[in-house]
Amino acid sequence: MKKVKVLFFIYQMGAGGAARTLLNIINNLDRNKFEPHLVTLNFDGSYEQELKDDVIFIKLETQRLSRSIFRLAKIIRENQIDVVFSTIPRVNTIAILANKLSFSKAKSVIREADNLGGTWKTNLQLIGFGLIYKLSSQIISLSEGVKSNLIKRYKIKAEDIKVIYNPIDLEQINEKMADDQLVEGHKHIFDTSDKIVITAGRLVKQKDQRTLLNAFAKVNKQLDSQLVILGEGPLEDQLKEQAKELNIFDRVHFLGFQRNPYIYFKQADLFTLTSIHEGFSHVIAEALATGTPVVSTNCKSGPSEVLNNGEYGDLCKVGNDQELAEKMLQVLSMDKSETKERIELGYERAKHFDAKKIVKRYEEVFLQTLNK
Template identity: 35%
Template structure:
C-alpha cells in the first residue's frame, strides 16, 4: 500500500530496543507501517535486542547503535545521522527524545525531528527523576520540530506541568495490526475459556500503578452475585502480594495468575470482559487491543487515555479510580449486556497502523 498523502521519504524510527513493551511495540508498528506505505525506513536501536525483532518487516533496515544505555548512544547516533542523512527522525520515549535533540544539534544533518511523548511525567515513581525530566523537556523539546503526544491528557500535562509551548499534535499509538488480528485468532488451550462460566481478564505488569488489588476486590464482590473466573496475565514485583490477597479472600479456585504469556491477544479474544484497573496510564494500549479483539471493556477513568479511547463511555464502561464497588457493578453489567463486537471493532479502527501512519504523514507534511 503506497502513501497518497506524501512522497516517499527516508524515515528513521529511533527507539531503545525491541524488547516486549508498549513503546517497543509502537516503534515496531511505526517502522513496519511506514515501510508498507512506500517509505525508506531505518529502525535505529540503542541496542539491537528484544523479542520483537523477529516481527520487523524485511523491507526495514535495522541499525544497531551498540550502546549499553540510551545516553551512551549519542555518539553513534551522530554518526548515523551524518552518514545516512534521513529526511525524518521519529523518536520513541523521553530519554530517546533528549538524545535525538542533542544528536541533531551536534551534527550537520538537519532531519525533521518528531519527539513522541508516551507518559505522564509527574506520575513517575521517582520524584527527583520526574523533576529533572520536566526541566530537560522544557529546555530541549522546543528544539524539535514537533512533539507528538499519544493522548490529549499527555499533551495537556506537557503544557501545564512541563511548560512546553512549542508545536505539538496528538496522534494515537499504532496498535491494531494484521499481526495482532492473526494472533487473536490463535486457539487458546485453557479449560476456563471453554466453560460456560464467564472469564474476566486483566493484563499488565504486576506493579502498583496497575492497581490489581482493586480488581481482585471487585472480583470478590462480583462472585457474590454470579459465578465467574478471573485471569490476570503479566509478571512483576507485586505478584506475591496479589497472591496473598487472593488467598485471604478465599479466591484461589477462581483466580489465576497466568504470568507472562507470549500471545495475550488470544486471551483477550476469548475473554468475556477485559478490565483495566490502573491508577494512571499514558494511553492505555491494552484497552485498544482488547477492543480490536472484539472484547467488551471496563476501565477506571484514570489519566490519561481510557476516557479518550472509550469516548467517555460510548465504547466501554468507565468507573472512578480505586472504587472496587463500582468496578464490580460495571463488570457485572457488562457481562449481562456486553458491548457488541461490531462496536468494539469499529472503535479499534481508529488505532489501526494504517490510520495512525496517515496521521503522522499529515503532521510531517504540515511542518
C-alpha cells in the same frame, strides 16, 4: 522520488505499549515514500521478530542510554537520515541531543506517551525535559490529555504539539485471532462455564492490579468467574500473595507475557484495566478490536478518550474496587443481545484507531516537518 529515511529510536523492542506502537508505525509506513530504520540499545525485544524484513535494524553496542548519544549521532550522519523519531522522555532527550551532534539536516520528531508528574522533583524534571523538547522539530502527543500535561508540566506551547492517537493493527489482530491457538497448558482455564475476566499489562504500581484483585473477589462472591492476568513485573509475588489472602488464588491465573494476547482477549467475557494513569491505553483499543467488552478506570487521560467518555465501555474511579466490581458485574450479567450490541459498538470504535488510518497521519507529519 527519493525515499524519506526515518530512523526510529527506542530503548528496546520489548513488551510495552511504546514498542508496540513503533512496531505498528514501522510496519505500516508506505514503502513507496519512506525507508524505515530502527535503532535500539543492546537488548533482545519480544517484538523484533514481528518487524517486516525490509526494516534496517541496528543494535547499539551498549545497554546504557547515556552512552548511546555519539553512536546514534554517527548512524544518523552516515545513513543520511531525514527524520529521527523517538518516544518516552529519556529516549527523546537522547535522540534530540544525538541528532544535534550528528551535524546533519535530520529533523527530530518526538512522541510523548503518558501523563507524568506529581511530586515537585518529578515536575522539575519534566520542565527540564521540556527545555530539551523545544529543540525538536515537532512534538506529538498520543492524546488530548497528554497534550494538556505537556502544556502544563513541560511548559510546551499548544501550537507546537500535534495529537495523534495510537495505531492498532486491525488486520494483524484479526489474523492472529484466526491463525493461532491458546498455549496448550492454558486451554483448560477457558474450558469452563465460568465468566472470564482478563487484563494485560506490566505488574507494576501504575497498573494497580491490587484494586482489580479486590474487585474480582467481590465479583466472584456473586458470580462464578476466573481472572486471567497477562504480563510480567516486580509485583507478581505480592499480587499472588494478595490473591491467597482473598481466597481467590485458585481462580486467578498469572500467565505472564503472551506474544499473541488477542486470542486470550477473544476467549474472555470482559477486559478490565485498573491503571492509575495512562497516556492513551493501547490495550483497551486492542481489546475492543477483539470483540471484548471493556471496563476501565477513568484515569488521566487515555481511557476516557478511547471509550469516548463511557460511550464504548464503562469507566469508574481510580482505586475504587467497589465501583469497579459493580461495573464488572453489570457487564458480565448482560444478556446475549446486550452483549452482542456492546461488542459491535466496541469494534466500530476500534476502527477509529486502525493503523492504516493513523500511520497516514504520521506520514503527513514527517513530510510536513521536513518542509518546515
